[in-house]
Amino acid sequence: MSSQFSFAMTAIAAALLGAGHASANSVDLTMYYPVSVGGALTEVVDNLVEEFESEHPDINVEAIYAGNYDDTRVRAMSAMEAGDTPQLSVLFSIDLYELIEQNAIVAFDDLIETEEEQAWLESFYPGLMENGQLDGKTYGIPFQRSTIVLFWNKDAFEAAGLDPETPPENWEEMAEMAATVREASNGEQWGVMVPSTGYPYWMFQAFAFQNGHRLMSDDGTEVYFDDPAAVEALEYWVSLATEHNAMPDGTIEWGTLRQNFIEQSTAMMWHTTGNLTAVRNEANFDFGVAMLPMKTQRGSPTGGGNFYIFEDASEEEQRAAMTFIRWMTAPERAAAWSIETGYMGVSPAAYDTDALQRYVAEFAPAAVARDQLEHGTAELSTYQGGRVRRALDNAVQAALTGQMSPAEALSQAQREADAALRRYAQ
Numbered sequence: 227m228s229s230q231f232s233f234a235m236t237a238i239a240a241a242l243l244g245a246g247h248a249s250a251n252s253v254d255l256t257m258y259y260p261v262s263v264g265g266a267l268t269e270v271v272d273n274l275v276e277e278f279e280s281e282h283p284d285i286n287v288e289a290i291y292a293g294n295y296d297d298t299r300v301r302a303m304s305a306m307e308a309g310d311t312p313q314l315s316v317l318f319s320i321d322l323y324e325l326i327e328q329n330a331i332v333a334f335d336d337l338i339e340t341e342e343e344q345a346w347l348e349s350f351y352p353g354l355m356e357n358g359q360l361d362g363k364t365y366g367i368p369f370q371r372s373t374i375v376l377f378w379n380k381d382a383f384e385a386a387g388l389d390p391e392t393p394p395e396n397w398e399e400m401a402e403m404a405a406t407v408r409e410a411s412n413g414e415q416w417g418v419m420v421p422s423t424g425y426p427y428w429m430f431q432a433f434a435f436q437n438g439h440r441l442m443s444d445d446g447t448e449v450y451f452d453d454p455a456a457v458e459a460l461e462y463w464v465s466l467a468t469e470h471n472a473m474p475d476g477t478i479e480w481g482t483l484r485q486n487f488i489e490q491s492t493a494m495m496w497h498t499t500g501n502l503t504a505v506r507n508e509a510n511f512d513f514g515v516a517m518l519p520m521k522t523q524r525g526s527p528t529g530g531g532n533f534y535i536f537e538d539a540s541e542e543e544q545r546a547a548m549t550f551i552r553w554m555t556a557p558e559r560a561a562a563w564s565i566e567t568g569y570m571g572v573s574p575a576a577y578d579t580d581a582l583q584r585y586v587a588e589f590a591p592a593a594v595a596r597d598q599l600e601h602g603t604a605e606l607s608t609y610q611g612g613r614v615r616r617a618l619d620n621a622v623q624a625a626l627t628g629q630m631s632p633a634e635a636l637s638q639a640q641r642e643a644d645a646a647l648r649r650y651a652q
Contacts, residue, residue: 253546254286258305258315260298260370260531261291267370270566278553285546295531296612299324302536306330311538314547316531319357319366320607320615323446326360327609331534333363337548346552349573351596356604358532360446366532367551368572369563372498373526373595373602374432376519377505380512382493386410393494393516397436397462400494400519404472407493417472418494419487420463424480426622427606427615428529429496432518433459435525435603441618446608447650451618452633452640459521460625460632467626476627498529499595502568506589515591517598524601530569561585570595610646617642 261268268291275287292298295318302315306328317325325331338344350368358366380390386407394400404417420429431441439455442448450456466473487495488508502515518526533551535544553559560576563569565585571577577586577596586593608614621639624630630638 252284252286253542254288255314255543255547255550256288256290256312257550258292258298258302258312258317259289260293260295260316260318267567270563274554274559274563278550282549282553285549287550295321303328303330306536306538311536313539313543314533314535314551316370317534319368319371319528319530319532320605320611321534322357322360322365322532322607323609324611325534326365329537331365332537332539332544333365334367334535334548335363337535337544343548343552346555349575350555351570351573351599353599353602353604354528354570354572357528357607366534367555369531369533369551369555370500370567371528371530371532371570371572372500373528373570373598374429374496374518375499375502375526375594375598376516377487377495377497377501378514378516379487379490379493380514382407382411382415382490382511386493390512391514393514394519396519397521401462401466401470401472404466404494405470408472415490416474416492417470418466418496419473419478419483419492420466420496421480421483422477422623422626425529425619427618428527430456430460430463430618430622431527431603431606432496432525433463433521435527436518436521436523437462438522440603441606442608446611447647449606449608449614449618449640449643449647451621451643452636457633457636460622460636462521463622464625464632468628477623500530500567500569502591502595503566504568506568506591515594517594517601524598526598526602527605528599528602529605564592568592570599608643608647609650613646614643617646 259271271289275289279286292301299317299321302312305311334347338347347364354368354371358364376393378393384390388403388406394403400418407415407417434441434456437455437459439453441450467475483495483497484501486492517524535547555572557573557575557579560571560573561579561582564571564582571582576582617639621635624635625632
């Protein structure tokens with residue numbers, strides 16, 4: 227953790243010990259928060275909550291860390307069914323359709339009371355708002371947001387005779403560079419790893435989008451998994467192992483891939499930008515971060531979590547929750563959050579702060595995810611999202627493990643997704 231951030235947190239904690247922060251008329255908020263993501267986040271979030279409470283002694287926030295995004299959604303929905311609904315949560319941005327179907331969340335537009343609040347609602351990067359909006363209303367506010375980026379080991383590139391400052395620009399170069407690293411290391415180091423557990427659909431969506439293909443309709447009622455461009459994308463992913471011998475056969479674990487990269491088991495990895503600070507802190511070699519390579523175009527889906535406010539909260543609680551969310555997403559906090567974790571600053575104003583401008587000047591990789599937003603697309607999100615994503619996850623893994631051809635696997639996923647979405651068809 228940076229010294230400035232740690233010093234500020236220590237001072238705030240001391241002030242709290244001396245003065246106390248709860249008042250008799252305080253509003254109590256419960257927030258479910260996902261922790262099974264890149265970086266150690268609980269301490270950072272706890273410190274931010276303490277700082278907020280010191281500035282807002284009439285609002286208390288209890289952060290409940292609930293596992294990965296899916297675990298957090300299940301716990302939040304279970305609490306709602308039990309009559310113990312939290313007031314706010316950070317949940318997957320792609321949970322939008324399910325949350326709306328369950329009448330679980332409220333639109334921020336319905337809570338806005340002032341021009342200042344309206345300006346705040348319009349202050350975020352449009353690319354990060356796609357997954358949080360439906361029918362002209364905003365239900366999710368971006369916070370823990372990311373794109374997929376390419377990490378590469380410059381030392382490994384140099385050892386293989388490659389230019390350490392030049393990452394692959396396109397699919398062909400990535401396959402060639404990865405194969406070169408594998409060969410130069412006499413099989414001791416893989417050239418590239420792309421995770422295929424955890425969020426296989428997310429990685430596949432990047433490949434498909436780089437091949438000029440969008441996987442779903444804007445209204446969440448249709449998917450296009452078996453399009454020839456999607457099949458070609460999965461064929462390329464499979465070929466990294468079967469044809470180029472540049473990536474391990476079978477599936478690659480999401481949760482251990484960062485460590486594989488740090489231990490130099492692979493020279494390149496695709497992963498969330500949320501790993502950026504952890505890699506910087508742990509890697510004992512020179513590394514770079516770049517936008518993902520392209521086929522017909524550059525591109526990455528956005529990812530990560532949004533703030534939501536629950537419908538069942540009282541009006542007073544909803545107002546307090548919005549106060550907290552506005553505070554958490556203010557440019558100074560968004561900048562500090564980005565520096566501490568590697569996740570994106572969610573607004574242009576965050577990157578205009580002195581802190582983040584200095585950080586980007588010192589550590590250029592911190593701007594890659596933001597710059598890639600220009601080539602971004604909304605993360606795969608549909609009605610019956612769990613069933614649809616599971617069908618695609620299974621297809622990707624079936625192809626990577628050789629159980630089915632990419633075309634067969636994606637055709638099956640399309641049939642399963644069509645069945646799940648049939649009642650939503652226009």
